[in-house]
Amino acid sequence: MRFPLLFATRGCRAVYRLHQKQFLSPVPPLWKHRSSAAVSTQLCKDDRSYYITTPIFYVNASPHLGHLYSAVLADCLHRYKLLQGFNSKFATGTDEHGLKIQQAAEAAGKDPLTFCTGVSKQFRHLFSSCNISYTDYIRTTEQRHREAVEHFWSVLWNKGLIYKGSYEGWYSTQDESFLMPSQVGDALDSLGKEIKVSLESGHKVEWMKEENYMFRLSAFQSQLLDWLKGNPQAVQPERFHQAVLKWLHEDLPDLSVSRQRSRLQWGIPVPGDDEQTIYVWLDALVNYLTVAGYPDKHNQWWHVARHVIGKDILKFHAIYWPAFLLGAGLPLPKVIHVHSHWTVGGKKMSKSLGNVVDPLERSQMFTADGMRYFLLRQGVPDSDCDYTDDKVAKLLNAELADSLGGLLNRCTAPALNPAQVYPSFCPQSFPRAHGGRAVREDYHMLDAVKKLPAVVEKHYETMHIYKALEAVSACVRLTNGFVQRHTPWKLDRKNSEDERWIDTIIHISLECLRIYGTLLQPIVPETSNKLLSRLGVQPHERSWAALNFLARYQGMDCPFEGRALGSDSGVLFSRLEPHNADKQKPKKTKKSAN
Ligand code: MSP
Numbered sequence: 001m002r003f004p005l006l007f008a009t010r011g012c013r014a015v016y017r018l019h020q021k022q023f024l025s026p027v028p029p030l031w032k033h034r035s036s037a038a039v040s041t042q043l044c045k046d047d048r049s050y051y052i053t054t055p056i057f058y059v060n061a062s063p064h065l066g067h068l069y070s071a072v073l074a075d076c077l078h079r080y081k082l083l084q085g086f087n088s089k090f091a092t093g094t095d096e097h098g099l100k101i102q103q104a105a106e107a108a109g110k111d112p113l114t115f116c117t118g119v120s121k122q123f124r125h126l127f128s129s130c131n132i133s134y135t136d137y138i139r140t141t142e143q144r145h146r147e148a149v150e151h152f153w154s155v156l157w158n159k160g161l162i163y164k165g166s167y168e169g170w171y172s173t174q175d176e177s178f179l180m181p182s183q184v185g186d187a188l189d190s191l192g193k194e195i196k197v198s199l200e201s202g203h204k205v206e207w208m209k210e211e212n213y214m215f216r217l218s219a220f221q222s223q224l225l226d227w228l229k230g231n232p233q234a235v236q237p238e239r240f241h242q243a244v245l246k247w248l249h250e251d252l253p254d255l256s257v258s259r260q261r262s263r264l265q266w267g268i269p270v271p272g273d274d275e276q277t278i279y280v281w282l283d284a285l286v287n288y289l290t291v292a293g294y295p296d297k298h299n300q301w302w303h304v305a306r307h308v309i310g311k312d313i314l315k316f317h318a319i320y321w322p323a324f325l326l327g328a329g330l331p332l333p334k335v336i337h338v339h340s341h342w343t344v345g346g347k348k349m350s351k352s353l354g355n356v357v358d359p360l361e362r363s364q365m366f367t368a369d370g371m372r373y374f375l376l377r378q379g380v381p382d383s384d385c386d387y388t389d390d391k392v393a394k395l396l397n398a399e400l401a402d403s404l405g406g407l408l409n410r411c412t413a414p415a416l417n418p419a420q421v422y423p424s425f426c427p428q429s430f431p432r433a434h435g436g437r438a439v440r441e442d443y444h445m446l447d448a449v450k451k452l453p454a455v456v457e458k459h460y461e462t463m464h465i466y467k468a469l470e471a472v473s474a475c476v477r478l479t480n481g482f483v484q485r486h487t488p489w490k491l492d493r494k495n496s497e498d499e500r501w502i503d504t505i506i507h508i509s510l511e512c513l514r515i516y517g518t519l520l521q522p523i524v525p526e527t528s529n530k531l532l533s534r535l536g537v538q539p540h541e542r543s544w545a546a547l548n549f550l551a552r553y554q555g556m557d558c559p560f561e562g563r564a565l566g567s568d569s570g571v572l573f574s575r576l577e578p579h580n581a582d583k584q585k586p587k588k589t590k591k592s593a594n
Contacts, residue, residue: 098280
């Protein structure tokens with residue numbers, strides 16, 4: 001049997017690169033010759049759609065920090081693409097079927113749907129509290145999803161890819177996963193009883209033997225290998241790509257895709273066989289298609305689908321899902337962005353260890369932007385990260401309150417900026433060739449800020465958000481150094497030459513802040529909005545296309561020059577007390593005069 005490969009690259013690619021030519025001091029060629037915005041916006045019409053998903057979350061328990069992390073990463077990519085002018089769809093939601101949920105509902109003494117509705121609302125509440133700007137929230141108990149799953153099943157069935165068989169082997173209800181003997185080990189439970197566990201997740205496994213439907217996964221082994229080899233960017237970062245390749249070189253047995261209804265009632269019945277329930281992972285994965293409009297209207301979105309997932313669910317997304325899609329004759333996801341996990345005290349979060357971090361509580365303690373910034377700045381996709389409240393407070397104080405907030409505060413303080421405007425840039429004070437008051441480090445600073453959008457873009461594209469934030473943070477430090485070096489508060493506004501230089505320093509600093517505020521919108525939307533509003537930057541001036549830094553230095557007009565600052569002069573981000581961070585709410589700090 002042959003299956004068509006449907007992951008050929010598209011002919012028309014987006015051209016949306018920031019120019020990355022050198023910005024050399026003191027006379028950068030780029031600035032000499034360019035006469036329009038620094039961003040090229042020639043997008044191919046076809047490529048303006050973008051579709052990003054989070055995993056759908058199990059509703060057996062309340063949301064924890066790891067769940068928020070998956071959602072914040074996807075939200076960041078969605079917001080970034082919107083800034084670039086893409087038509088972006090962003091799906092999240094809840095995974096409500098399966099044995100694990102059935103058992104959790106039983107334990108709570110509730111009927112499954114009422115139970116699921118309650119926990120699903122908690123996820124929704126968390127997401128709205130943290131500004132997760134999804135465009136669709138899917139629940140697998142919805143009718144539209146049931147229709148999509150039934151259709152998808154029928155397509156696989158009609159192609160002869162599902163057959164009636166029997167499965168005998170290990171099953172982990174916590175992971176809703178079938179395991180090979182080599183993936184199982186011995187352990188003791190809390191009462192000291194010997195049990196079998198999944199070596200990967202540590203969750204208990206049970207032996208099961210039942211009649212059910214099998215999917216011909218083995219038939220797809222070589223196509224999956226071809227796909228991964230032909231698309232080195234399909235699974236990112238690289239180490240996860242390699243992990244999938246390794247699995248594919250091992251045995252790939254057929255996969256059980258249903259459970260006996262007598263064991264699992266809480267799920268979608270197999271079409272045409274009421275004695276069997278569809279395997280929860282097949283059910284859940286189809287959510288991505290449901291949101292795209294499957295089975296009738298999914299084309300626009302489906303060929304640009306990207307999934308953000310945690311490393312624990314890689315096998316389901318990079319092996320089972322592509323195999324199902326190949327079987328159904330559908331394109332494969334463009335990219336699977338994988339992230340690592342948050343640990344607490346070096347250990348996996350778990351109820352029994354009592355180390356589960358409640359993301360809602362933390363977002364109230366540190367603000368939504370604070371948690372978003374911390375997770376994205378500190379979280380590294382390649383490796384696990386350990387969470388402590390102290391780290392959050394220290395990072396936010398250093399980078400958002402002191403460095404960014406302090407810079408804004410200095411440049412907008414009435415003592416230094418009495419007219420409360422975006423002041424004029426004086427080309428004689430800061431000439432493209434040496435001769436004014438600028439020094440070598442100042443030219444380096446301009447160079448770094450000029451290049452920053454391209455650097456950030458590169459890292460946002462590969463979901464290395466922490467690298468983008470590292471770069472922004474380094475530039476904020478450079479701008480603070482620039483102001484500190486020239487101590488404008490020591491100059492005399494009554495002297496006209498001094499005045500022009502003070503205004504030039506402030507103009508440049510505000511231009512830097514405008515770039516930082518624009519680039520940070522996907523990360524800290526509320527703080528960026530506050531910052532840009534204070535600078536007087538209008539909503540239509542906040543897109544990626546508006547990232548033209550320091551137009552006046554290039555001999556062009558600057559639309560902001562002379563404009564009144566926004567009236568909200570409040571603290572950009574309030575400092576937190578590091579040692580008591582877990583006890584207190586953000587504290588307002590006094591503004592300094594410079
Ligand atoms: N329901 C499945 C996904 C189905 S998608 C078709 C599932 N749900 S989950 O609630 O267990 O996990 C959802 C996401 O949270 C996954 O991306 C998972 O990796 C992530 N996290 C769970 N614990 C985590 C940490 N401790 N740290 C970071 N993310 C982690 O799997």
